[in-house]
Amino acid sequence: MSNVLVVAEMLDGHVRKSTHSAITFARKATAGGGTFSILVIGAGAQAASGELAAYGAQKILVADDASLKNYICERFAPTVAAVAKAGSFDVVTATASSYGKDLLPRVAAKLGAGYAPDISDVTPAGGKLSYKRPMYAGNAYGHAELTTAIQVVSPRQSEFAAAEPSGGASPSEVVAVTPPDAAASRVEFVSMESAKSERPDLGEARVIVSGGRALKEQFAQVLDPLANALGAAVGASRAACDAGYAPAELQVGQTGRVVAPALYFAIGISGAIQHLAGMKGSKTIVAINKDAEAPIFQVADYGLVADLFQAVPELVTEIKKVL
Amino acid sequence: MKILVPIKRVSDPDNANKVKVSAAGKIETTGLENKPNPFDEYAVETALRLTENGTNPKARLGEVVIVTFGPKDTETTLRGLLATGADRAIRVDVTDDQLDGDILARALKAIVEKEQPDVVLLGKQAVDGDSNQVAQLLAEYLGWPQATFAGSIKSDADKALVIGREVDGGTLNVKVTLPAVVSVDLRIVAPTSVTSMHTPATHKYADGVRFAALMAIMAAKKKPLVEMKLADLTGDVGLKITYKGAELPPARKAGVKVKNVQELVSKLKNEAKAL
Ligand SMILES: Cc1cc2nc3c(=O)[nH]c(=O)nc-3n(C[C@H](O)[C@H](O)[C@H](O)COP(=O)(O)OP(=O)(O)OC[C@H]3O[C@@H](n4cnc5c(N)ncnc54)[C@H](O)[C@@H]3O)c2cc1C
Numbered sequence: 001m002s003n004v005l006v007v008a009e010m011l012d013g014h015v016r017k018s019t020h021s022a023i024t025f026a027r028k029a030t031a032g033g034g035t036f037s038i039l040v041i042g043a044g045a046q047a048a049s050g051e052l053a054a055y056g057a058q059k060i061l062v063a064d065d066a067s068l069k070n071y072i073c074e075r076f077a078p079t080v081a082a083v084a085k086a087g088s089f090d091v092v093t094a095t096a097s098s099y100g101k102d103l104l105p106r107v108a109a110k111l112g113a114g115y116a117p118d119i120s121d122v123t124p125a126g127g128k129l130s131y132k133r134p135m136y137a138g139n140a141y142g143h144a145e146l147t148t149a150i151q152v153v154s155p156r157q158s159e160f161a162a163a164e165p166s167g168g169a170s171p172s173e174v175v176a177v178t179p180p181d182a183a184a185s186r187v188e189f190v191s192m193e194s195a196k197s198e199r200p201d202l203g204e205a206r207v208i209v210s211g212g213r214a215l216k217e218q219f220a221q222v223l224d225p226l227a228n229a230l231g232a233a234v235g236a237s238r239a240a241c242d243a244g245y246a247p248a249e250l251q252v253g254q255t256g257r258v259v260a261p262a263l264y265f266a267i268g269i270s271g272a273i274q275h276l277a278g279m280k281g282s283k284t285i286v287a288i289n290k291d292a293e294a295p296i297f298q299v300a301d302y303g304l305v306a307d308l309f310q311a312v313p314e315l316v317t318e319i320k321k322v323l
Numbered sequence: 324m325k326i327l328v329p330i331k332r333v334s335d336p337d338n339a340n341k342v343k344v345s346a347a348g349k350i351e352t353t354g355l356e357n358k359p360n361p362f363d364e365y366a367v368e369t370a371l372r373l374t375e376n377g378t379n380p381k382a383r384l385g386e387v388v389i390v391t392f393g394p395k396d397t398e399t400t401l402r403g404l405l406a407t408g409a410d411r412a413i414r415v416d417v418t419d420d421q422l423d424g425d426i427l428a429r430a431l432k433a434i435v436e437k438e439q440p441d442v443v444l445l446g447k448q449a450v451d452g453d454s455n456q457v458a459q460l461l462a463e464y465l466g467w468p469q470a471t472f473a474g475s476i477k478s479d480a481d482k483a484l485v486i487g488r489e490v491d492g493g494t495l496n497v498k499v500t501l502p503a504v505v506s507v508d509l510r511i512v513a514p515t516s517v518t519s520m521h522t523p524a525t526h527k528y529a530d531g532v533r534f535a536a537l538m539a540i541m542a543a544k545k546k547p548l549v550e551m552k553l554a555d556l557t558g559d560v561g562l563k564i565t566y567k568g569a570e571l572p573p574a575r576k577a578g579v580k581v582k583n584v585q586e587l588v589s590k591l592k593n594e595a596k597a598l
C-alpha cells in the first residue's frame with residue numbers, strides 16, 4: 001500500500017496538462033491500495049487548484065504565495081519536501097517535464113529518498129513498487145527498485161496517458177509555504193523567453209510534424225502549412241535545432257522531448273537512435289526522406305522516398321482534399 | 324575562476340551496435356563504443372571557454388579540474404580531456420555497479436569541499452543511464468544554487484553567471500551568484516553560447532568541442548592525475564536504486580514504402596485511420 005503525493009506543475013496561472021500524467025501514475029501505483037493527494041504549488045495555486053478537484057485525489061493541498069511566482073527550485077523544493085513529510089507520503093511524483101526533472105532530485109535529497117527518473121511503467125508487486133525505465137536512449141528497459149522507505153519518481157508524459165476526471169470533488173487544504181533554501185538568495189529569475197505559438201504542446205498533440213537538417217532555412221515555410229492543415233504540433237531533430245532552423249524547445253529525442261502522438265511525421269530526418277528514442281512510441285510513423293537507406297525507414301509504418309521540398313507541398317494539397 | 328567538471332565514461336549505442344540483455348536479465352554493453360559522455364565533453368568545453376581568452380586560448384586564466392568515478396581504464400578518458408585543455412584530473416576508484424546518483428553526489432560533495440571550486444559544471448544526463456539527477460542532488464547536498472540544462476552562460480563578473488536554461492516552453496534566464504552547480508545542455512557548445520569576461524564579445528568559437536593537437540596529447544601525459552578511494556569521500560555507500568532485471572524494447576513491426584503522396588494519404592486515411 002502506498003500513499004502518493006502528486007506535485008502539480010503550473011503555467012500561466014493554470015495547471016499544466018503534463019500534471020495529468022503524474023495523476024495516471026498515482027492511480028496505477030495505488031491500484032493495490034493506498035490513496036493519492038495533489039500538491040498545487042505556485043503563485044495563483046489557490047485559483048488553479050479547482051481544475052484538479054475531480055480526479056479522485058484524497059486531498060488537494062495548496063501552497064500559494066507571491067514568492068512562488070516564478071519557478072525557482074530552491075524556493076519550491078523545501079515546501080514539497082515538508083508537505084511530503086508532514087503527510088507521511090510514501091511516494092512523491094511529478095511528471096518528467098523539465099520542471100519535474102529539475103525539482104524532484106532536490107526534493108529526494110532533502111527526504112533521503114531514492115529517485116527513479118523518467119519511468120515508463122510502475123508495477124505494484126508484493127508491497128513494493130517496481131519501476132520500468134528506458135535507458136541507453138530507449139534501447140533497453142531496466143526494472144528498478146528503490147531501497148528507501150520514501151521514494152521519488154518521475155513518470156514520462158508519453159507513457160502515462162493524461163488522466164480523465166473521475167468525478168467527485170476532493171477537499172482542498174491550504175498548506176504552509178516553507179522558507180526557501182539559503183541558496184535561493186543566490187538565484188534570481190531574469191526572464192522567460194518563449195516563442196508563443198497557437199499550436200498544441202508537443203506533449204499533448206495528436207499529430208506531430210517534425211523536420212530535420214534537410215529543411216534548412218525553409219523549415220517553417222515548408223512545415224507550417226502541413227502542421228496547420230493537421231492542427232499538429234511541430235517538432236525537430238537536434239541537427240535542425242542546433243543549426244537554428246527551429247527553436248531548441250522543439251527538439252524531440254533522447255535528450256529533448258519524448259513524444260508518443262497518434263501520428264508522427266519525420267521529414268528530412270535520418271533517424272539517429274537519439275531521435276528514435278523520443279518518438280518510436282508513436283502510434284503511426286510516417287517518414288519522408290530522399291535516401292531509401294535512411295534508418296528512419298526501419299521504424300516508419302509508411303515510408304516515402306522523395307525530395308521533401310516536392311513531397312510536402314503535395315501532401316498538404318492531398319490532405320486538404322480528404323479532411 | 325576554478326571549475327570542477329565531473330565526467331563519466333559511457334558505453335554508447337548507435338544504429339549498428341545495440342545494447343543486449345543477458346539471459347540473467349543484465350544489460351550487456353560489450354561491442355559498444357566507450358567514450359566520454361557527450362554532455363560531459365560539452366561541460367569541459369564550457370569550462371575551458373570560461374577560463375580563457377578565446378582569442379588566445381593557450382594562456383589559461385583559471386583552472387579546470389576534471390573528476391571521474393570509474394575503474395583504472397577510465398584514465399584514458401581523463402587523459403583525452405586533459406589533452407583538450409583541462410588542467411588536472413582526479414579518478415575515484417570504483418566500478419559502475421557500486422554507484423548510483425546519490426552516492427556520486429555525496430562523494431562529489433567531499434571533493435568540492437576539498438577543491439573549493441567556484442562552479443561545478445556537469446552534463447545534464449549521462450547517455451547510458453539517462454538519469455539526469457547528479458547535478459541537482461549535489462546542489463542540495465552543498466546547499467548551493469542549481470542551474471540545470473544550461474544552453475547559454477554569460478559571466479560578466481567572476482561572482483555571478485547569467486544562465487539560459489533550456490526548458491519545455493523556451494528559455495528561462497536566471498542569474499546565479501557563485502558558488503553554484505550548473506548542468507549543461509546540447510546548445511552550450513554553439514559558437515556564441517558561452518560569454519566569458521576574458522573574451523572579446525565579438526569572438527566566435529568553432530561549433531562543438533575542441534580537439535587535442537598531437538603535442539597536447541603528449542603533454543597531457545604529464546598533467547597531474549590523482550587517485551582517490553570512495554570510502555574516503557563518503558561513508559554512506561548503500562545503493563538507493565537497484566536493478567532487478569532488464570528487457571529489450573519490443574521491435575516495431577516493419578512498415579511499407581509507399582509509391583507516392585496519393586498512396587500515403589490513402590493509407591493514412593483508410594488503413595491507419597490516422598487522419
Ligand atoms: C548527446 C547527444 C544527444 C542527442 N540528442 C538528440 C535528440 O534528443 N534528438 C535528436 O533528434 N538528435 C539528437 N542527437 C543527434 C543525433 O545523433 C543526430 O545527429 C540528429 O538526430 C540528426 O538530425 P537530422 O536527422 O535532422 O540530420 P541528418 O542526420 O543530417 O539527416 C538529414 C536527413 O535528411 C535527408 N534529406 C536531405 N535532403 C533531403 C530532401 N531534399 N528531401 C528529403 N530528405 C532529405 C537525408 O537523406 C538525411 O537522412 C543527439 C546527439 C548526441 C551526441
Ligand SMILES: Nc1ncnc2c1ncn2[C@@H]1O[C@H](COP(=O)(O)O)[C@@H](O)[C@H]1O
Binds near residue numbers: 390449
Ligand atoms: N561515474 C561518474 N563519474 C563522474 N561524473 C559522473 C559520473 N556519473 C555521472 N556523472 C556526472 O553527472 C552528470 C549527470 O549524470 P546522471 O545524473 O547520472 O545522468 C554527468 O553528465 C556527469 O557530469
